[in-house]
Amino acid sequence: WSKHVLELHQLRCFVAAAEELHFGRAAQRLQMMPSALGRHIKLLEEDLGARLFARTTRAVSLTEDGATLLREGRALLSRAEAIEDGFRRWLRKPQ
Amino acid sequence: WSKHVLELHQLRCFVAAAEELHFGRAAQRLQMMPSALGRHIKLLEEDLGARLFARTTRAVSLTEDGATLLREGRALLSRAEAIEDGFRRWLRKPQ
DNA sequence: GGAGTTTACGAATGTCGTAACTATC
DNA sequence: GATAGTTACGACATTCGTAAACTCC
Numbered sequence: 001w002s003k004h005v006l007e008l009h010q011l012r013c014f015v016a017a018a019e020e021l022h023f024g025r026a027a028q029r030l031q032m033m034p035s036a037l038g039r040h041i042k043l044l045e046e047d048l049g050a051r052l053f054a055r056t057t058r059a060v061s062l063t064e065d066g067a068t069l070l071r072e073g074r075a076l077l078s079r080a081e082a083i084e085d086g087f088r089r090w091l092r093k094p095q
Numbered sequence: 096w097s098k099h100v101l102e103l104h105q106l107r108c109f110v111a112a113a114e115e116l117h118f119g120r121a122a123q124r125l126q127m128m129p130s131a132l133g134r135h136i137k138l139l140e141e142d143l144g145a146r147l148f149a150r151t152t153r154a155v156s157l158t159e160d161g162a163t164l165l166r167e168g169r170a171l172l173s174r175a176e177a178i179e180d181g182f183r184r185w186l187r188k189p190q
Numbered sequence: 191g192g193a194g195t196t197t198a199c200g201a202a203t204g205t206c207g208t209a210a211c212t213a214t215c
Numbered sequence: 216g217a218t219a220g221t222t223a224c225g226a227c228a229t230t231c232g233t234a235a236a237c238t239c240c
Contacts, residue, residue: 006179008103023220033207038220040205048182057220058214065182072178079174083167084101087143087160118195128232133195135230152195152238197236204229211222 004047008080011073013040014052018070021060099142103175106168108135109147113165116155 016026017037027037045052052066062070111121112132122132140147147161157165 006103006175008101024218034220035208035222036206039222042221048179050182055220056214057212058218060220069178069182072181076171076174076178079171080101083164083171084143086167087145087164119193129195130197130233131231134197137196150195151240153193153240155195191240193238193240195237195239198234200231200233202229202231204227206225206227208225209223212220213218214220215216215218 006044006047008077010040010044010047011077013037014044014066015070015073015077017041017053017060018062018066021062023060101139101142103172105135105139105142106172108132109139109161110165110168110172112136112148112155113157113161116157118155 013026013030013032016029017023020026020029023034023037027034030037041052048065048069050065050069051063052069053060054063108121108125108127111124112118115121115124118129118132118136122129125132136147143160143164145160145164146158147164148155149158
């Protein structure tokens, strides 16, 4: 069985982790446990077929693929937020 | 507890339904049952705080908000697919 | 009454957090 | 031995499909 498709929730986990370069802080920022965050990132890596972080378990750093996804993922997320905001700004649209 | 955030899976359901203007065919296209598709669309409407379809249960048609989301949602989905394809095209990147 | 969407309800899946494990310093 | 990420495992929540209900022609 397979999901095999990109989902925004995974991407939010990845972007937070990529920005913090620290799973614990990233998880805290997203109000979830590090184990949950790590699982989502692992799934994302499997879905994309790419390693996104170089892990030494002592510290994490972005791979080249990770850096690419950070750029494109941020753009995608901000576009998604723009759509949400566009709708939510006008509950009962002004005309 | 709240999810309250846009997810691509909901958007895929909505776009299929908006293109077919028929929940049954849309569900078939996505290989799911109409009831499941309808539930996702309902959640999406609640999340965005907007009615997306005018339903007469005999036929569905897009509201103005629905037409807007169809445009922006398609763009978002195609960008998401582009990211996926970009990664999957180069399993073991070409150099 | 039939085509089409929605609701009710168990069953199956997925996701979570705690705790134990692994590895690095 | 402390810090940071991962895996194992039940518990909880979501999502599914079937079937019944509803609604408009």
